[in-house]
Amino acid sequence: MGKTIAEKIFSTHCGKEAEAGDLVVADLDFIMAQDGTAPLAINSFNEMGGKRAFDPSRVALVIDHSAPSPNEGVSSLHKLMREFAADKEVILYDIGDGVCHQLLPEQGHVASGDLVIGADSHTCTYGALNAFSTGVGSTDLAAAMISGKLWFKVPETIKYFCQGSWPGGVFSKDLILRIIGDTGADGATYLASEFSGDAISALEIEERFTISNMVIEMGAKAGLMEFDEKVERWLKSRTGRPPQAVFADDDAVYLDVRKYDVSNLEPQVACPHTVDNVSPLKDVEGLPIQQAFLGTCTNGRLIDLKIAAAILGGKKVSPAVRFIVAPASREVYLEAMQQGILKALVEAGAAVVTPGCGPCVGTHNGVPSDGEVVLSTANRNFKGRMGNSNAFIYLASPATVAASALEGKITDPRPYFA
Amino acid sequence: MILTGKAFKFGDDINTDYIISGKYKFKTLDMKELAKHVMEDLDPHFYEKINEGDMIVAGSNFGCGSSREQAPLAIKHAGISCVLALSFARIFYRNAINTGLPVVECDTSQIEEGDLLEVNLGEGTVYNKTKKINIAVSPLPDVMIKILADGGLIKHFQKHGDYNF
Numbered sequence: 106m107g108k109t110i111a112e113k114i115f116s117t118h119c120g121k122e123a124e125a126g127d128l129v130v131a132d133l134d135f136i137m138a139q140d141g142t143a144p145l146a147i148n149s150f151n152e153m154g155g156k157r158a159f160d161p162s163r164v165a166l167v168i169d170h171s172a173p174s175p176n177e178g179v180s181s182l183h184k185l186m187r188e189f190a191a192d193k194e195v196i197l198y199d200i201g202d203g204v205c206h207q208l209l210p211e212q213g214h215v216a217s218g219d220l221v222i223g224a225d226s227h228t229c230t231y232g233a234l235n236a237f238s239t240g241v242g243s244t245d246l247a248a249a250m251i252s253g254k255l256w257f258k259v260p261e262t263i264k265y266f267c268q269g270s271w272p273g274g275v276f277s278k279d280l281i282l283r284i285i286g287d288t289g290a291d292g293a294t295y296l297a298s299e300f301s302g303d304a305i306s307a308l309e310i311e312e313r314f315t316i317s318n319m320v321i322e323m324g325a326k327a328g329l330m331e332f333d334e335k336v337e338r339w340l341k342s343r344t345g346r347p348p349q350a351v352f353a354d355d356d357a358v359y360l361d362v363r364k365y366d367v368s369n370l371e372p373q374v375a376c377p378h379t380v381d382n383v384s385p386l387k388d389v390e391g392l393p394i395q396q397a398f399l400g401t402c403t404n405g406r407l408i409d410l411k412i413a414a415a416i417l418g419g420k421k422v423s424p425a426v427r428f429i430v431a432p433a434s435r436e437v438y439l440e441a442m443q444q445g446i447l448k449a450l451v452e453a454g455a456a457v458v459t460p461g462c463g464p465c466v467g468t469h470n471g472v473p474s475d476g477e478v479v480l481s482t483a484n485r486n487f488k489g490r491m492g493n494s495n496a497f498i499y500l501a502s503p504a505t506v507a508a509s510a511l512e513g514k515i516t517d518p519r520p521y522f523a
Numbered sequence: 524m525i526l527t528g529k530a531f532k533f534g535d536d537i538n539t540d541y542i543i544s545g546k547y548k549f550k551t552l553d554m555k556e557l558a559k560h561v562m563e564d565l566d567p568h569f570y571e572k573i574n575e576g577d578m579i580v581a582g583s584n585f586g587c588g589s590s591r592e593q594a595p596l597a598i599k600h601a602g603i604s605c606v607l608a609l610s611f612a613r614i615f616y617r618n619a620i621n622t623g624l625p626v627v628e629c630d631t632s633q634i635e636e637g638d639l640l641e642v643n644l645g646e647g648t649v650y651n652k653t654k655k656i657n658i659a660v661s662p663l664p665d666v667m668i669k670i671l672a673d674g675g676l677i678k679h680f681q682k683h684g685d686y687n688f
């Protein structure tokens with residue numbers, strides 16, 4: 106019987122042929138925690154009697170969620186992380202380095218065929234590199250830091266077969282929003298997802314990350330993509346490790362196969378207060394917004410900033426809108442600076458904040474007021490997500506966010522790409 | 524272990540931001556402090572209403588969203604003895620077991636707000652004392668039973684030094 110990508114990666118990491126449904130204890134290639142989860146993981150590590158990390162070069166702590174620290178409580182948690190990292194000699198990314206899910210692939214910690222866990226639910230992002238990566242909690246992470254292993258139930262897989270050619274002004278964010286809207290917030294719980302087809306191969310790696318990043322919003326454990334020469338080229342420039350390309354067998358068994366044609370896809374928006382509450386943009390077109398946010402592990406990459414700058418260049422965002430930009434990493438920041446992208450954004454009215462999560466999770470950097478509407482490129486719009494449960498968060502592509510910031514209301518970006 | 528408590532009902536897709544808002548989880552590791560804010564965005568007085576041993580009863584996909592382990596910990600430290608839901612999000616489910624918060628998958632449509640419940644974890648049964656009905660329970664995977672029996676993953680590691688399945 107053929108195997109899915111997930112079954113193959115688990116087979117190479119648990120020392121036996123694994124199939125969906127099997128419980129396995131598997132070896133991990135890389136382990137990550139961020140400042141919202143690492144402090145608890147460190148406590149658990151100590152309580153478990155942990156002395157050292159199984160392999161310090163495979164463990165990274167990232168200070169990105171609340172960085173730089175907005176208050177003394179956070180400062181002491183950051184200090185705990187810095188001291189632990191120094192003591193155990195694990196990798197530390199400090200304030201300003203960027204969002205964990207940008208840093209791990211960018212800094213070459215993930216290659217095809219890897220099994221990676223992170224104490225952050227959007228760890229599924231690296232599926233775009235043909236790696237199985239998934240989010241866990243702090244105690245699982247602590248056990249993994251000590252042992253280099255974690256137990257898993259090998260998941261069944263839903264396959265999303267995506268074909269067609271991308272219309273101008275429609276992006277990978279619109280596709281994944283549509284898929285989440287169709288699948289539902291728990292439609293893929295306990296399952297892996299695989300994405301293939303010519304609409305996926307046409308995407309740049311940065312655009313693919315956006316899709317894999319959001320699969321957790323339908324409950325999926327992983328958002329796996331195929332290995333191709335774009336992945337190969339991307340990895341070559343990032344990591345010295347040779348990729349272990351993994352291909353699903355032709356006769357692999359899927360729980361379900363769903364087909365999408367992007368040729369007639371329109372811009373999509375996730376409406377408050379759940380990510381699966383997705384409508385075509387035209388249903389909410391014209392809704393006034395007070396804050397626009399471009400950034401996060403979903404859409405804070407160079408390509409995203411570039412698209413926004415192309416729309417905003419030489420113009421000014423609406424005076425009714427606060428426009429916040431958080432580059433996903435220091436590298437993205439520098440590159441955007443060199444290419445004049447940041448200049449265009451700042452001239453248009455952007456407030457650029459430290460590379461990292463920015464206002465995504467509501468700890469600082471732009472908490473909305475009561476009744477305000479935020480249009481964001483992030484992956485979550487839960488009530489209270491950005492720090493105020495009386496605000497309304499809508500999610501869309503960078504192009505939609507940029508066009509809407511200009512107009513002061515939710516705006517279709519397609520005319521800019523005609 | 525037999526748990527008894529009153530049901531507090533919630534709907535589907537109760538996410539981790541509702542359970543404990545991100546704005547609190549970054550501030551402190553003091554779980555007693557976090558516990559005061561549990562479910563605050565859905566019911567600002569939830570913490571004051573509950574008594575030690577009471578239970579959270581929800582629909583499908585309880586605990587979806589982030590991987591924050593502060594979610595099960597805040598529930599546990601608020602005095603909630605058990606969470607019953609039609610289904611759980613994957614990371615929350617693992618985190619609950621790892622931190623020793625009992626979670627039970629069952630048909631929660633047979634429970635109403637205020638019903639008195641009796642949950643027998645060993646036998647895997649739920650009895651609705653108010654309605655006098657037994658509710659069928661989906662069994663936990665073996666690995667999880669072993670972790671819960673040791674009192675969570677930390678104790679499991681203290682005892683065995685590694686996974687012991």
Ligand code: SF4
Pocket residue numbers: 169170204205206225227401402403461462463465466483484
């Ligand atoms: S950018 Fe937002 S979703 Fe991504 S890791 Fe940071 S807080 Fe989480």
